[in-house]
Amino acid sequence: MLHEILLSLSGHPSPLLRNDYTDTAQSVLSPPERQLLKTAGHLSHLHCELISCTAHISASHPSVICRAVSTAIHSTYLAAFQSKVLEVEDNVLRKDASLVGAYNIVPLTAVIGEFTGWTRRMEWLWDLVQFISKEEETSPCRAAQLINKLRHELQTGYADIGETALSLVKVAENAWLKQVSAWVLYGRIPVLGEKDFFIQKDEDEEQGFSIEYSLLPSFVTPSAAASMLFIGTSLNRVKTRSSIDPGNAGLGHLSSQLQTLANLTSPLNSIAFSRAITSIRLTLSRTTLQKLLPLSKVLEMLTLLRGFFLLGRGEFAMALTQQADEAIRSRWRRADNLAYQKQYGLGTVTVKEGEVATVLTKTWAVLGSMQGQHAEEDDELEIARDLLRLNLSKTKASTPVKGKSNTDHQSPSSISVVNTPFRNLLFSVPVVLTSHIPAPLDLFLTVSDVQAYTSINSYLLSIRRSHLHLIDLWKITSLRRHHPPPPRPPYSTTKGGVSRTRALRERWSNRSSAMRSTWSTSSAAIFFLAETEAYLQIEVVEGLWEDFHRWLTVRGDHDKEQSSASSIDERSSAAANDIAEDDVRKNNKESIRNSTTPHHDPQTLTTAHHLYLRTLTRRLLLTQSSFTDSLYDLLVHVDHLVALVHRLHGIWTSMDLEADEGVVDAFSDLHAEEADVRVHIRDVEANVKRGVESVVGILRNLSMDSAFMAEVEDGDAAGDGEEDGGLGLGLGVGDEADGEEGTRYTPRRTGGIDRLLMKLDFGGWFDAGKAVHGDEGVDDEF
Template identity: 50%
Template sequence: MEGACTAARLVDWLRGELQTGYSDVEEVARSLVKVAETAWLKQVSAWILYGKLPAFGAEDFFVQREGGEYVCVTHLLPSFVTPSTASSMLFIGRSLNQIRTKSLLLLAGHHGAGGRRTGKQHHLSTQLSRLSKLSHPLDSATFARAITDIRNFLSRTILQRLLPLSRVLEALELLRDFFLLRRGEFAMALTQQADEKMRSRWQRVENLAGAAGGGGNSSVGSVVVKEGEIAAVLVKTWAAMGSMQGEHAEEDEGVELAREMLRLVLTKSQQQQTVLLPRPMTPGDGGGHATLVTTPFRNLLFSVPVTLTFEIPSPLDLFLSQADLRVYEGINAYLLSLRRAHLRLTDLWKITGLRRHHPAPPGGGGSKEKVKLLRRRYAVREGVLRSAWATASAAIFFLGETEGYLQMEVVAGLSDGFGRWLARGEDDEHRQESSSLGQHKGVGIRHNGDDNDDGDDDDLWLDSTPSRISTNTSSTPTLKDKQAKEEEKRRRQEERHPRDPQTLATAHRLYLRALVRRLLLDGPRHQPFTDALYALLVHIDHLVALVHRLHGVWAAADLEADVGVVDAFVDLDREERDVQGEMRAVEGRVKRGVEGLVGLLRGLVEHENANDDEIEQLHLGEVGIAERDWGGGDAAGGQQQEEEFSMREIGQYVPRRVGGVDRLLMKLDFGSWFGAGDGAGGGSDEDMLL
């Protein structure tokens, strides 16, 4: 395909032939360019006016159908088509195709006198006339404006009725609550129900092994969780959340919507599949896609790959794509694995038999020796568990600070900023920063969200004169004038901050890319960090399992020593020694894992500024502003701030500059714990508890 002649290459070649010193050659080339561009425009018209791929030359058209979705193939585009224009054409045709296939064109003529026919004819006539007035050779800016006008017309007449902003906000609330874990009770209930299911499966395996006289591979194979059991876990999770909310459970519409839409499903592969981050700039260019890390966090909840997902309903797929949903699934597995490890470690303190002992005082003859025996037993066990408690405390501190940074600073900061932009057209967090920059440049700044901007068109100094005051008092504005002014204000607000589905989808994908970068999930830059974090979470699971196992061994030993209940098939002393040896090894791995992660975070600090510049450059290219090389130096930084200020002023979404790995590192101070040995503690236990 590299050397093949395509329509786009032919158009570009003919346009290049216009640059000649021979008038007759230029005239021939100009006529051929007009023919070629007119033929290409006919193909484009079929797509952006009817939502259909061209009947002739579809294999040479820039829109192709792959995997049930329409994608943009950039090498089939003429050079005068910008990436943002191509994205708009892809969006227009895909939206019309969906509307046509679902018989929803009736919405286009909802307000017309002739119903469906009037709306359709008006749409086709106005847009055909718009395309027919284009002069050849086509100019990039003129063609982009024509496509933008068609997209805005489609959004005003059809899409805003088909997909209102309230529906988009409802979907984003669902994703924020359950995929980004704003509802902490959901993560807690899901973790508890999953652990309970896995414990019941392992108990069944142990019972089968005992009945078979030692067990075998067949009994171990029965621990695999089935699809129906995973679905049942989610049902129990909703019930557990309802019990947490008590009498107000039925009033929570968010939970009811999530109960209908969300699914917990098994995936086929044990390894995390490569997830491409959706690119707002050049759709369909798979070679340049950024990727999500491939660390298999989804394997931790059930020891098999499980994903929280849902089927994107129509017309929400105009705003939310399958690529967006896969990014949310990856983020959810990452955040949920951190929350799960934190909860499992803190649950160790609920095992009262390991944490506290209150032997009864001697009450008569012979009981004093027993009390002394119990106290010696408990003192020995406390010494055995001291390093385990210290290691668990340090791991809880690391997980708690990391979760707090990711949830409170990154997720909450970016989500709140994006939500404010959706609702108000601007992010109030940056208002003072933008105002100071505008004053420095001598530019007066207004914000549409202000409550006191009703008098923008009036002269303040004229209002203060006596003659003007007397005139105003005699001519009170009528209700009709006020309504007209409010309507004009609303119209200007919509023009300044458009809310068509493509603008929302583009901003949402930029928000997702910023979220992935700030959560340290974009690969391959953060792949070493997430791999090391996954290894630490596995070691934490192992440590928790060993503590529970040691508790069971001690409970059986107490029954044997105090009551005389003997299990002839188990050597408790040997098992206790084995468990303690494994615990020491796992404690060392947990400690080295935390130390390694802190070291990796220190290495990421120096790259953070470069990441910020990449995010800003991505957005500049998407909104049609030429990308610049933001090199080092104060001049480049100031120029970037001016561009960012300009984009906010015209209503474009710019992600907040939230987080900062250095802020997390300031909290992760473990004192001298990393300098201590990997062994069972001794004098270093006090440092480990800090």
């Protein structure tokens, strides 16, 4: 019987230890003996099942980490249990006094007592094996789930279970670290267990890889995961560059990085692991990426984005608007579709891709002619010629495309922008200014970033365009002065001359009276657009750019605090003195060359740039659809007003030719057209006024919204961790591994809706429009 028990405990099932004892056996065995046999049978059953399950897991489980843990269970604990059985058998055969009593009697209690400490451990191992081998509808057990469970079991309170869990945690984490080392040291996704690794190939992502957060162990912070994604992606791209030799570009310095990972002890500490990844990232940045992507290239690209997308170069916006208007007018003339100006929309005009590209080409020619003999010195313009594109947009939404992400972790590169179609205003069809990302800069700049710049450009350019169109109305001399002028002496003193003079003055008086409310409304719209544009460009765009540029180029907190303190005075002085933009760009280039620039690795730059873009879109109010929709409606009404004024001017010109020169158009009724256009102008004037009132009212509501104001003023610094999908700035921007890294980038407080509202004070214009109707009332009140 004793021999049968030991064989059964060794993994050979025996009917003797089954629970379905016969009546005869129950009559022979006492209750204590049956209980002891039940314990032995339970251990035997667990041992047999563990042998079978671990063999199956080690041979067929898709997770390498699960296989490693299963193999460790079999080779360590099941082997130790087998050794214990052999040890008990050896003691019995040697008649050890601890087991064999007088007359060579071996008490069953003593034999089973030798295995008392194994019952709880075997039961725990069986539960763990069942957890590993569970079959779900979607997928089997993942490495992250197993590591998290083992780390949780360290807190069980039982010393033997804690010791077992710790040894298996070491096995699992060491196997997982080998997968991580293949990625962060060589840029390769591990061949074995590829589907179990948290970095996955994703063709839909800009970088070609994405993070599957469900496969991420709990001790890995999202910022550390983002750094690992950046490191592996960078190494992967470096290997694809024919100009980079991996052996000489920093990939050969692997011994220190391997030692960094080897120094980690299990259970892995979240902070220690993040520091190790940061150290590897910074080493990679100083060796390989510093040669591949120097700071000068980043500053060059950011300056280009500031100048052309954020309208830092005002002449570009003016030239692009003029060339686009000329292209539309040319197409109207070719299509003989001048009757368009009677309509509200621009849908009758069809714009082709080639025409849009030609407009940008002519814009470059205009900008080149502005430079004169120094055109060859404008390197930024030459770079813009190569990188910038003006294309018809194929998508309806203007929100930047977001990378695929887990439901609980938003992609860090995603920047939410409202869907207001400002891109429709330049050509009457969706047209966007975009940029090609050169090869080295794609480590820093993403397609989502460019799309965010595109949305901001469409927004700012639409405001500038409407402002320019309204100002151009004052260039129509015949609408503002007597045209044609009264006859000169001596004819003016004759009877016919006096009659002619009176007729011209009466004509001018009638037209001037008809245009009074139009000029009043246009002046109010110009005032609104000018103040709004000045606020957005000087207070927001320029203020944030100066702060971000200073963070990029100036080392140390003291310089940043000192420059922040004087920023308001500098901007006020720049606005008051109207410093030439060429001088500003020259000073920026000098500061890049002369300042003691800190070393920012590409991920630090990327994270800070994302924060800069998010802050910019938020403070430009591009996240508030109520404001942007009302502003868009106002800009559409302004375009309609400008088109009607030009149409009315054309009608009056034709009427003057008919009255003065006898040029008659038999196919048109000029007087009926004039009356119709004047009625439409009054309606559009009311729409413009209501539009301005609506936008100002929305601004007032936003200024009194405490939640919105807190988000705009404090949310960028306080809530950046949430907005970054959990990334925050702790690893990308805030870490200083060796004291040589740049300080954390925190956007400076700029702008303020209250500052804009103080300027947008129209007095009683809005109230007067409700109580007084007619041309004189509108004009006098304004």
